Amino acid sequence: MRYDTHTKVQPVVAGDVLPEPNPEISAETRRMSGAEILLRSLEAEGVKIVFGHPGGAVIKVYDEMARIKPTFQHILVRHEQGGTHAAEGYAKATGKVGTVLVTSGPGATNTVTGITDAYMDSVPIVVFTGQVPTGLIGNDAFQECDAMGVTRSITKHSYLVRDVRDLARTIKEAYHIARTGRPGPVLVDLPKDVLMAEAPFHYPESVSLRGYAIPEAGRPEKITRAARMIMESQRPIFYVGGGAINSNASESLTEFAQHARIPVTTTLHGLGAFPEDDVLALRMLGMHGTWWANQAVQHCDLIIAVGARFDDRVTGKLDSWAPHAKVIHIEIDQSCISKNVFADCAILGDVNTVLKQLRPLVEPKDTSEWLAQIEAWRQECPLEYEQDGKLRAQFIIEAMREKTQGDAVVLTDVGQHQMWTAQYFRFLHPRTHITSGGLGTMGFGMPAAMGAAFGLREAKSDRPVVCISGDGGFVMNAQELSVAAAHKLPLKLAVINNRFLGMVRQWQELFHMERYSHTDLSDTNPDFVKLAEAHHCVGLRASTPDEALGIIDEAWKVHDRPTVMEFQVAKEEMVFPMVPAGAATGDMITKRMTPNSFV
Amino acid sequence: MAEPLVLTPQQIIRKKAAGEPVEPDDQELTSQHTIVVLVENSIGAFIRVVNMFSARGFNIESVTVGVTDDPTISRMNIVTTGNERIIAQILRQLSRLVETIEVTDLTGTDFVERELCLLKVRYTGRSRAEILDINSIFQGKVVDITCETMTVELRGPSQKINAFIKMMQPHNIVEVARSGRVAMQRDHTSI
Ligand SMILES: Cc1ncc(C[n+]2csc(CCOP(=O)(O)OP(=O)(O)O)c2C)c(N)n1
Numbered sequence: 001m002r003y004d005t006h007t008k009v010q011p012v013v014a015g016d017v018l019p020e021p022n023p024e025i026s027a028e029t030r031r032m033s034g035a036e037i038l039l040r041s042l043e044a045e046g047v048k049i050v051f052g053h054p055g056g057a058v059i060k061v062y063d064e065m066a067r068i069k070p071t072f073q074h075i076l077v078r079h080e081q082g083g084t085h086a087a088e089g090y091a092k093a094t095g096k097v098g099t100v101l102v103t104s105g106p107g108a109t110n111t112v113t114g115i116t117d118a119y120m121d122s123v124p125i126v127v128f129t130g131q132v133p134t135g136l137i138g139n140d141a142f143q144e145c146d147a148m149g150v151t152r153s154i155t156k157h158s159y160l161v162r163d164v165r166d167l168a169r170t171i172k173e174a175y176h177i178a179r180t181g182r183p184g185p186v187l188v189d190l191p192k193d194v195l196m197a198e199a200p201f202h203y204p205e206s207v208s209l210r211g212y213a214i215p216e217a218g219r220p221e222k223i224t225r226a227a228r229m230i231m232e233s234q235r236p237i238f239y240v241g242g243g244a245i246n247s248n249a250s251e252s253l254t255e256f257a258q259h260a261r262i263p264v265t266t267t268l269h270g271l272g273a274f275p276e277d278d279v280l281a282l283r284m285l286g287m288h289g290t291w292w293a294n295q296a297v298q299h300c301d302l303i304i305a306v307g308a309r310f311d312d313r314v315t316g317k318l319d320s321w322a323p324h325a326k327v328i329h330i331e332i333d334q335s336c337i338s339k340n341v342f343a344d345c346a347i348l349g350d351v352n353t354v355l356k357q358l359r360p361l362v363e364p365k366d367t368s369e370w371l372a373q374i375e376a377w378r379q380e381c382p383l384e385y386e387q388d389g390k391l392r393a394q395f396i397i398e399a400m401r402e403k404t405q406g407d408a409v410v411l412t413d414v415g416q417h418q419m420w421t422a423q424y425f426r427f428l429h430p431r432t433h434i435t436s437g438g439l440g441t442m443g444f445g446m447p448a449a450m451g452a453a454f455g456l457r458e459a460k461s462d463r464p465v466v467c468i469s470g471d472g473g474f475v476m477n478a479q480e481l482s483v484a485a486a487h488k489l490p491l492k493l494a495v496i497n498n499r500f501l502g503m504v505r506q507w508q509e510l511f512h513m514e515r516y517s518h519t520d521l522s523d524t525n526p527d528f529v530k531l532a533e534a535h536h537c538v539g540l541r542a543s544t545p546d547e548a549l550g551i552i553d554e555a556w557k558v559h560d561r562p563t564v565m566e567f568q569v570a571k572e573e574m575v576f577p578m579v580p581a582g583a584a585t586g587d588m589i590t591k592r593m594t595p596n597s598f599v
Numbered sequence: 600m601a602e603p604l605v606l607t608p609q610q611i612i613r614k615k616a617a618g619e620p621v622e623p624d625d626q627e628l629t630s631q632h633t634i635v636v637l638v639e640n641s642i643g644a645f646i647r648v649v650n651m652f653s654a655r656g657f658n659i660e661s662v663t664v665g666v667t668d669d670p671t672i673s674r675m676n677i678v679t680t681g682n683e684r685i686i687a688q689i690l691r692q693l694s695r696l697v698e699t700i701e702v703t704d705l706t707g708t709d710f711v712e713r714e715l716c717l718l719k720v721r722y723t724g725r726s727r728a729e730i731l732d733i734n735s736i737f738q739g740k741v742v743d744i745t746c747e748t749m750t751v752e753l754r755g756p757s758q759k760i761n762a763f764i765k766m767m768q769p770h771n772i773v774e775v776a777r778s779g780r781v782a783m784q785r786d787h788t789s790i
Contacts, residue, residue: 152647153654157697160643177697211639211700335691338684 029202034164034195035060038128039070041171044203047099048458049073049090051083051451055103056143057130060195075454075483080107082447082480084114087125089451091118092434093409094459095248097178098125098451104132105143108189109150113441115185116154120438121269122246124183126174133193134162147189156184164197169204176207181214182333183246215332218349218357226304226328226345227361233302233326235370236262239285239314242269242437243307243332249352250274250430253306256359261367263374265293267308268437272427277406282374283383283426286314287579288419291381294577294585296374297322305329307351310340311438312581320584330354381577381590383423391545391569393417393496397424399552400466400494408464409452411435413445413473416502419575421468432463443476445469446493450480453489464492464556471497471525481535484562491562492555493537495528498571506574510589532564543568629680631660632706633782634689636675636699640666644698648675651696657681657689661757661779672700676781678757709785715778716760717742719750721771730770737763748773 032040038061042050052074054062065074077083080102087098102111108129118125132141148158157177159170167190174186230236238257244250250273257264257280264274265282276283282293297303303325308314315321318340329336329343330351337346347354385394397420400408406428412418412435427433434452436444449467456463474495484491496502501519508516532539538558540551548567555563577590638644645664652659660678667674679689686704693702705712718739722730734741734751737759743750753763757780764775 148643152650158643209697212697333695335688335695337691339688 029200031198031200033060033064034161034167034190034197034199035064036068037164037167037199037201038171038190038195039064039068040201041168041203042099043071045171045175047072047097049075049454050099050101051075051077051086051090052101053077053080053083053103053107055105055107055130057104057107057132057192058101058128058190058195060192061101061130061190073454074101075487077447077483078479079477080110081113081443082450082477082483084111084125084127085117085441085444085447085477086451086454086480087127088114088118088121088123088444089411089434089448089453090455091123091125091183091451092448093431093452094455095246095431096124096455097175098123100125100127102127102129103143104130104147104192105145107143108145108147112150112154113439113443115151115187117436117439117441117444118185119154119156121436122183122242123185124178125185126171126178127185127187129187129189130195131160131189131191134191135193137191147187151187154185155187156182158187158189160189160191161194162191164194164199167194167199168202169207172204173207173209177209177212181212182243215334215349216353218330218347218354220357222345222347223354223357223361226330226347226358229302229326229328229345230260230262230304230358230362231365233365235296235300235373236260236302236304236365236367237282237296237300238262238264238274238304238306239267239297239308240264240270240273240306241267241308243309243351244270244273245307245430247307247332247351247353248430249306249355252352252355252359254278256355256362259359259364260362261365261371262304263296263367263371265289265296267311267314268422268435270306270308271422271433272430275428276426277428279371284422286585287316287581288423288575288577289314290378290383290423291577291588291590292374292377294579294588295377297325298586299373300325303327305331305343306355307331309333309336312340315340315585316579317582317584320586322585330358385573389545391543391548391567392573393420393498393567393569394424395545396494396496396548396552396567396569397421397468399549400468400492401425403552403556404464404466406432408432408466409434409456411445411449411452411465411467413467413469414440414442414503415470415473416498416506416573416575417468417470417496419503423575442470442473444473446474446484447477447480449491449493450484450489453484453491454487457489464490466492466494468494468496470502471495471499471521471528472501474528475526475531478531478535481532481537481562481564485536488560489562490559493532493562493564495564495566496569497525497528497566498569498573499525500571502571502573503575505571509574510578511580528564528566532562537561538563539566540564541566541568629682629685630706631678631680632686632689632704633710633712633780634677634679634693635701635703635705635782636677636693637667637701638673638675638696639698639700640671640673641698644696645673645675647696647698648677648693651692652677652679652689655688655692657685657692661777663779663781665781676779678780703784705782705784710782711785712756712780712782713754714757714760714780716753716763717750717776718753718764718767719743719748719773719775720767721748721773726770730767733763733766737766739763 091098178186265285285293453465529539542548739751739753
């Protein structure tokens with residue numbers, strides 16, 4: 001077996017001697033270093049921004065960058081993890097592929113969390129890692145790390161380039177694989193000697209990957225069958241995941257649902273695929289979803305799953321989930337089909353294409369009775385929080401919603417504030433809600449917000465970028481603040497400071513007899529205002545609702561740098577409703593029960 | 600790929616709860632499957648296939664790999680166990696790898712399987728005849744002999760090899776080397 005990872009064998013022509021460089025010949029055939037080939041390939045790929053951090057193994061790349069001044073922007077991040085999350089934020093906000101460039105060893109290992117995050121949430125990013133020279137691989141050389149080995153289970157695909165002549169083709173393939181099908185992270189490992197070696201540059205027009213099929217249209221007989229199931233159903237719902245956003249299916253979905261009068265519930269990653277102010281919007285389902293969305297799931301007779309994977313945070317205890325429902329599953333990744341929940345009709349294909357195939361076969365349905373029932377559930381247990389004059393996260397989120405009229409890109413970190421944002425912001429547009437769902441990575445929010453802001457700047461959009469974090473997660477990548485400041489990104493960064501690892505505290509209170517083991521942050525929290533100022537950002541603080549509204553107004557007046565808004569809130573607040581982990585969706589804890597009555 | 604009729608745990612639990620009969624097929628019955636995977640001929644592709652099994656908690660009983668008549672393609676023969684649902688998952692997960700070209704589950708089709716086994720056994724004057732006897736029943740071949748040990752070579756379906764090793768167990772086995780299973784469909788369709 002050959003010791004390379006290339007998909008297609010391209011026999012090297014014997015005696016591949018190339019002519020001396022000639023200034024007359026075009027860049028196409030000019031010999032250049034692997035490092036320059038990398039930069040030229042990124043240009044040819046249409047890359048506009050690279051998040052990176054230099055080091056010994058990639059020093060040649062940075063050298064060439066200074067020399068040739070490529071057409072893309074390089075953002076020097078302050079930690080490679082921040083770089084990967086920034087690339088994710090960029091990719092999610094724009095729908096384009098994010099790019100990361102780091103050195104070998106620690107540079108590569110620092111990207112592991114971000115790569116895993118991108119893998120779990122199907123985010124297209126390409127990560128270039130430096131590697132020790134090919135002759136030293138396996139030698140425990142300085143800053144050597146088997147990046148391919150480490151990332152094998154967390155990448156959609158990965159490459160180790162052993163020959164500079166394979167470099168351009170590999171990069172073309174990497175972007176193609178990251179972007180198409182179910183998107184995901186691709187790693188390209190670049191040994192130093194490959195970056196130093198010279199070869200002529202030619203960026204291929206197309207890729208040929210014989211083992212890589214991208215599903216597009218659904219099979220016609222499945223479409224007909226699904227249409228029949230929809231027409232026969234009495235109580236259908238759409239269950240929409242991030243796949244709908246990845247395939248830009250928001251418009252088709254919205255039109256479809258409104259035409260057929262079918263209510264829509266979304267997962268955390270589906271938020272924004274369907275306007276949450278529509279009467280058909282059930283909002284989010286699952287562990288911290290709305291009571292009415294979960295009730296609808298439990299009583300519906302048909303689930304039309306669109307780019308969703310029936311994950312355990314959605315279904316809770318599987319055997320009692322959606323007990324009366326038949327399932328149509330529209331999905332691009334065959335491995336998601338019938339993995340957890342059996343699909344009576346599975347349609348493998350691009351979600352948007354399939355919805356467009358299906359729509360003409362479905363006539364408007366009379367679902368008024370079903371919608372009235374859902375409305376009753378909505379009245380029975382609305383989303384609400386105590387209005388006692390204290391400052392609460394929900395109030396802050398609603399205030400930001402008010403401020404932006406829902407026209408903002410909102411990122412979150414991981415924890416209670418993430419769930420409150422999902423519950424209270426009411427998202428209207430695709431790609432306006434960006435969060436770490438699958439992996440639940442604390443420290444995701446701030447750098448991802450930076451990446452998203454770069455993406456919006458590139459697209460000349462003036463949508464504000466808002467990030468909502470907890471006091472725990474915010475410090476996990478706060479070093480990127482100064483990067484955002486250096487690039488004058490007017491991020492609105494809210495830190496919901498409850499002086500606790502709130503979500504863990506909530507579980508300790510509900511399920512662990514109120515033993516608050518190591519979740520109190522009061523002694524180790526920094527002064528967030530000073531932290532902001534130390535990173536050349538504006539720092540503001542509020543501890544009452546009035547002050548909160550005041551600093552939000554103030555923050556929105558800052559246009560030339562990030563603003564950190566610290567909101568001091570009560571530590572006791574909990575996220576409700578809640579389906580405890582592993583419990584049945586029907587057994588939601590709603591606000592009205594005293595928490596301990598459950599355990 | 601034809602979609603096998605496979606019940607998820609959710610369906611099985613529901614069926615049982617509803618007092619419906621659960622067909623033997625529905626149960627979490629595990630069986631052995633022989634899966635042939637054509638992959639790009641590279642170490643990376645091979646590792647990725649094997650790694651997928653470990654990362655997702657699937658079993659591998661044996662795996663063999665070798666290049667095909669096309670030097671750019673390797674053929675992996677994987678023997679795994681699992682219930683229908685798990686096997687379906689394995690097939691889907693294999694197909695979605697970038698470097699897998701074709702994935703076929705031979706189980707349930709008419710196929711030939713072979714395995715090669717080398718077995719070294721210590722003999723005495725008394726046991727020698729019996730060892731040779733077993734060997735000839737199984738149509739093994741003595742490929743090496745010293746005054747203390749003999750090494751025999753046996754080819755055949757894995758079950759035959761299992762049986763052979765079992766028969767040899769009472770004797771003084773020094774070591775056993777098995778190749779793992781290779782398999783091929785019987786009819787004209789080549790996979
Ligand atoms: C990197 C990482 N470590 C640990 C966890 C486990 N975890 C999930 S939520 C949470 C608490 C987050 O606290 P904070 O950032 O203050 O947000 P809050 O829940 O208070 O809104 C923790 C520790 C995680 N998700 N990610």
